[in-house]
Amino acid sequence: MGTSPPYREGNEHSDMIVKTEGIVLSKMKYRDTSKILRLYTREFGKVSVIAKGARETKSKFRAALEPMNHVACVIYRKDNRDLQLLSQCDVITPFRHLSEDMGKMRVGLSVVELVDIASHAEEGNEILFSLLVDVLQTVNSATKNPVSALYYFEMKLSGIMGFNPQLERCVHCNAGIPNGLEETGRCVITHDGILCNNCSDNTGRKGISASAVRSLQQMQRATTSESVLHMNLSPLVNEEVQCSLLRHLQHHIEGFRGLRSEEVFATLL
Template structure:
């Protein structure tokens, strides 16, 4: 059966001298692995389309008893030059697609997550956007879509209202400053306020939020720990190491 669908490219592995095996996250069929024959030959333009982060339209021959499907052709839905030309943006873009890859199962459609993915990548490609805010928005929305919503108001132990706190190591939930024993992160009042603002905003309204430089890093660290704790597969996202290094560098620059 010939299938036509839009897709986000998650990963590519060279296969033989001229071909690629790609993992793509399709709108209609979820995560699919495809073989793209001969696309690395000189003059072939499809190879450049099959780069992680790209948003493409694709046609492939599908056989349900086969693990790898065969590419027919591909075109761009959206090119992301601003992501590709900025080291920070490409690191975040690669983290986003690797997170989607690790958080999802093969051949299981996740239309809401697919939409979140390309819409966030579109924003990451927009130079007027604060890319850290976009990334924090992605982590929070991903967590909700996968069924885990952090309670940012009340301590998960004593239920009192929180203005600062940390993560309980056993439940992975937020606890207030009194209930916290050992936490990988301590969230101060500003981080709580910023997190609450991000959770209340639509992606298109993210731009209306003005933040102090570096105030976004603790919320991102929290979302990183929270999603890694709750969503299966996210403990092994290699590109998140690069994101963490980037955050540390940015922090050191300003102190």
């Protein structure tokens, strides 16, 4: 495969064999022996592929096609075709702990689901790809608080997609929102960012606690997913942070109602 020419004769540059790395976002059975997968690839972004014969016992794909896997793949690709043909797929990094630990699996599945929802087909974004791999790696090897890496991911995803919330200054009056926000104060989070205590009072809406605001600011300032793992949020603050981020993503990502993986885990945990 590696020695094949990039273009085949007679097809006007529309066929090519490409090697790329990707993360498996989802899989589904197709007919009796095959699988259809969505991959997030480094070069082409989200790509749907069919893995023929993947469900046969002696399949060449073996265990590579599981969601959250980091894989090297060879795709036979044609322009203007919704479903590409996967001809080879091997695991690069086995993220074993993501499937062995329920807390980690929950975070990992939420992360791949968010990438699936937020990205468009065949729009490569290396920054998003690197973020995705980095967060899965961090969650896989985390010794504590893997859910903090999910909030970090959601915050960075917002930035990559161009709707980073403004958390350091009030979106209405531009007053600074210091770290030392009064413990008794509550701030309202809008679709664009935060309202200071004064501006929040005028909205009549229930705000979030100073601790939750500080946690969101820390997630936004952090530059690596590993650096947020020390953040152990209390159940109350955890809920505030989780809801704020989810509402933010729901407002900005068309058609996004909530995470399926969260619903599944809500019934299990």
